[in-house]
Amino acid sequence: MRYKRDPDLIRKVIGRKVQFVMGDTACVYGSLLAGCSFFAGYPITPASEIAEEMSRLLPRVGGVYIQMEDEIGSISAVIGASWAGAKSMTATSGPGFSLMMENYGYAIMSETPCVIVNVQRVGPSTGQPTRGAQGDMMQARWGTHGDVEALVLAPSTVQECFDLTIEAFNLTERYRHPVCVMMDGEIGHLREKVVIPDEDEMKIVDRVVADKDDDFLPFDVSKKTGRKVPDFPTFGKGFKVHVTGLTHDTRGLPATDSQEEHEKLIKRIVSKIADDRDKLTMVEKVHLDDAETAFVTYGASARATEAAVERARKEGKKVGMLRLKLVWPFPIKEIRKLADQVEKIIVPEMNLGQIVHPVREYAEGKCEVISAPKVGGEMHTVEEVYRYIEG
Amino acid sequence: MQELSAELIRKKYLRDEMWPSIFCNGCGIGNVLDYTLRAIEELNLDLDEIVFVSGIGCSSRLPGYINADGLHTTHGRAIAFATGVKAVNPDLKVIVFTGDGDCAAIGGNHFIHAIRRNVDITVIMVNNFIYGMTGGQLAPTTPIGSRSTTSPYGNIEPPFDLCELAKVIGAPYVARWTVSHPYRPIKSIKRGIEKKGFAYIELLTPCPTAYGRRNRLGDIKELWKWYDENTILIEEYERIMKYGSDEEKERASKMIKIGVFQDIEKPEYFEEYYKLIDRLKEGGK
Numbered sequence: 305m306r307y308k309r310d311p312d313l314i315r316k317v318i319g320r321k322v323q324f325v326m327g328d329t330a331c332v333y334g335s336l337l338a339g340c341s342f343f344a345g346y347p348i349t350p351a352s353e354i355a356e357e358m359s360r361l362l363p364r365v366g367g368v369y370i371q372m373e374d375e376i377g378s379i380s381a382v383i384g385a386s387w388a389g390a391k392s393m394t395a396t397s398g399p400g401f402s403l404m405m406e407n408y409g410y411a412i413m414s415e416t417p418c419v420i421v422n423v424q425r426v427g428p429s430t431g432q433p434t435r436g437a438q439g440d441m442m443q444a445r446w447g448t449h450g451d452v453e454a455l456v457l458a459p460s461t462v463q464e465c466f467d468l469t470i471e472a473f474n475l476t477e478r479y480r481h482p483v484c485v486m487m488d489g490e491i492g493h494l495r496e497k498v499v500i501p502d503e504d505e506m507k508i509v510d511r512v513v514a515d516k517d518d519d520f521l522p523f524d525v526s527k528k529t530g531r532k533v534p535d536f537p538t539f540g541k542g543f544k545v546h547v548t549g550l551t552h553d554t555r556g557l558p559a560t561d562s563q564e565e566h567e568k569l570i571k572r573i574v575s576k577i578a579d580d581r582d583k584l585t586m587v588e589k590v591h592l593d594d595a596e597t598a599f600v601t602y603g604a605s606a607r608a609t610e611a612a613v614e615r616a617r618k619e620g621k622k623v624g625m626l627r628l629k630l631v632w633p634f635p636i637k638e639i640r641k642l643a644d645q646v647e648k649i650i651v652p653e654m655n656l657g658q659i660v661h662p663v664r665e666y667a668e669g670k671c672e673v674i675s676a677p678k679v680g681g682e683m684h685t686v687e688e689v690y691r692y693i694e695g
Numbered sequence: 696m697q698e699l700s701a702e703l704i705r706k707k708y709l710r711d712e713m714w715p716s717i718f719c720n721g722c723g724i725g726n727v728l729d730y731t732l733r734a735i736e737e738l739n740l741d742l743d744e745i746v747f748v749s750g751i752g753c754s755s756r757l758p759g760y761i762n763a764d765g766l767h768t769t770h771g772r773a774i775a776f777a778t779g780v781k782a783v784n785p786d787l788k789v790i791v792f793t794g795d796g797d798c799a800a801i802g803g804n805h806f807i808h809a810i811r812r813n814v815d816i817t818v819i820m821v822n823n824f825i826y827g828m829t830g831g832q833l834a835p836t837t838p839i840g841s842r843s844t845t846s847p848y849g850n851i852e853p854p855f856d857l858c859e860l861a862k863v864i865g866a867p868y869v870a871r872w873t874v875s876h877p878y879r880p881i882k883s884i885k886r887g888i889e890k891k892g893f894a895y896i897e898l899l900t901p902c903p904t905a906y907g908r909r910n911r912l913g914d915i916k917e918l919w920k921w922y923d924e925n926t927i928l929i930e931e932y933e934r935i936m937k938y939g940s941d942e943e944k945e946r947a948s949k950m951i952k953i954g955v956f957q958d959i960e961k962p963e964y965f966e967e968y969y970k971l972i973d974r975l976k977e978g979g980k
Contacts, residue, residue, distance in 0.1 A: 307783070339781070363972045364975050372775065372778075373805060377775035377778075380769070380772040380778075380779065381775050381778045381779035382779060384776035384781075385781075388781075390783040392779070406769055407768075407772065544742075544763055547765065547766045548767035549767065557759065595857055634713075
């Protein structure tokens with residue numbers, strides 16, 4: 305691989321430490337600092353600015369940008385690039401995300417680190433291209449066929465578009481599992497302040513590269529770390545690794561007729577994420593300590609929700625908010641704890657009710673769980689969210 | 696150079712643990728593998744500097760047999776995956792194995808755009824006129840009149856000629872041969888690997904199980920003979936079209952052209968891209 309991460313050069317290319325930029329741009333800055341050196345994409349509103357900024361900045365830091373013929377080609381190239389050793393990424397919106405679903409599953413099955421940014425817009429189908437939504441949250445979890453886990457982040461601010469993109473690269477490198485950054489058209493096109501942290505304030509994770517031992521197994525529990533995430537055998541280094549989307553054994557060779565091998569493989573791939581659920585959980589708690597009513601929300605919906613919570617507090621109402629920064633794997637423990645504490649959970653989402661379902665599942669009937677949906681391309685107003693508090 | 700026996704090829708290049716292969720009796724895909732490995736041997740290449748990429752189908756199983764880095768991807772997408780590999784590490788040689796369904800149908804878009812960009816990969820397309828792995832369905836290459844499980848009354852769709860397509864989009868190297876003769880395919884694969892840019896080598900490959908049987912092309916021996924009798928060298932075709940009798944022209948027009956369709960030089964995409972990176976490094980715009 306020709307690219308080498310050069311933090312000074314990346315910072316020079318990004319520019320000033322404090323900037324007023326769009327969420328899409330902040331996402332690009334985050335990916336560059338994370339060490340992303342390959343981007344493949346296809347124009348789509350409201351994610352095109354990510355491709356545009358990548359085409360401008362990525363070659364300046366020594367990386368490769370390519371505009372592919374479609375979103376299927378984009379995710380394919382991203383996976384190929386990852387096997388050649390690059391931190392790689394694509395960005396799209398609903399229609400493109402739908403097209404990527406098959407290879408999203410391939411990345412999971414082949415344990416390929418890569419980042420998929422989905423700047424969500426109103427669907428189904430072409431929907432409202434310029435309007436933001438949160439309608440793909442279940443697709444990110446269940447959209448590909450077969451048994452999978454998912455690593456899915458949801459930024460609420462432009463700063464978080466930066467921070468969580470870096471987090472996405474760190475997670476994908478650590479777990480060898482694709483990570484979805486579920487932005488939305490509102491946050492993607494919103495301009496806010498972004499502060500670029502200094503190098504010593506940042507944590508950058510790189511995949512554990514395999515040693516060339518004679519008994520190295522490319523799809524087995526790591527001997528180096530003991531984790532369920534295999535060490536990475538980069539192409540071109542003599543590992544002679546065979547990568548396939550077929551059910552494979554620990555050597556990577558097809559084992560399509562073996563019930564035992566399939567179960568072993570899929571259980572490892574799924575549990576490498578699920579086992580770390582509590583460790584992975586990333587939530588923000590606002591006024592939750594004594595709350596009797598709680599909002600559970602994420603992404604752009606959290607903005608009006610937070611304002612509604614502040615208003616309720618000013619009026620002496622015991623209302624709080626649990627904001628999910630990482631939506632999948634689902635923070636089961638946090639929801640159980642919350643359901644024990646509060647009388648009512650309200651779930652504002654820019655869809656007809658998606659994440660309300662796992663909330664209801666893990667509240668286990670211990671409190672009331674209410675959906676607060678909004679569709680049609682407009683964000684919830686503070687007033688709309690506030691009204692749910694009284695019921 | 697030492698003459699390589701099949702046994703030596705197997706020992707040097709293949710994974711022991713993959714035998715027996717999935718291929719049927721009389722299938723030509725093993726020959727495609729043999730010719731590819733002989734080309735690599737004759738070029739004296741290090742297997743650790745080659746990545747084999749494939750999609751889905753019988754021919755796309757080939758990377759699994761080679762003791763090298765291999766990326767067995769999703770249906771039709773091999774060329775797009777290969778583009779990503781090449782982008783990041785242009786020092787690697789990238790060889791794509793694909794079939795006629797994989798390349799001409801579901802993967803057609805990636806095929807034409809990789810040629811348009813001129814990405815430095817060698818695509819070896821195994822054309823057996825049929826979807827073999829799924830049991831013999833109609834392919835975009837199935838000749839008119841042929842029977843398949845999804846054209847039970849005979850095919851009425853005109854087939855694609857991918858060599859002509861690759862040529863007009865400007866692939867620097869385009870060739871088609873039958874697997875019934877080893878030397879010309881080996882020579883073309885060598886040329887393709889050495890070519891800086893997109894090389895397309897199509898090998899007409901018998902599929903007795905899913906195509907030959909259903910179209911009464913006879914036993915394996917007869918089927919293999921069919922490929923000799925129904926193909927014509929480009930030069931011969933052109934000579935007949937210029938000087939031949941009407942009868943000869945009529946016969947030639949029904950045959951499949953084999954030979955080198957194109958061999959030209961043009962700028963390669965990632966070479967140009969890395970030049971761009973260097974230019975920007977020096978403060979250029």
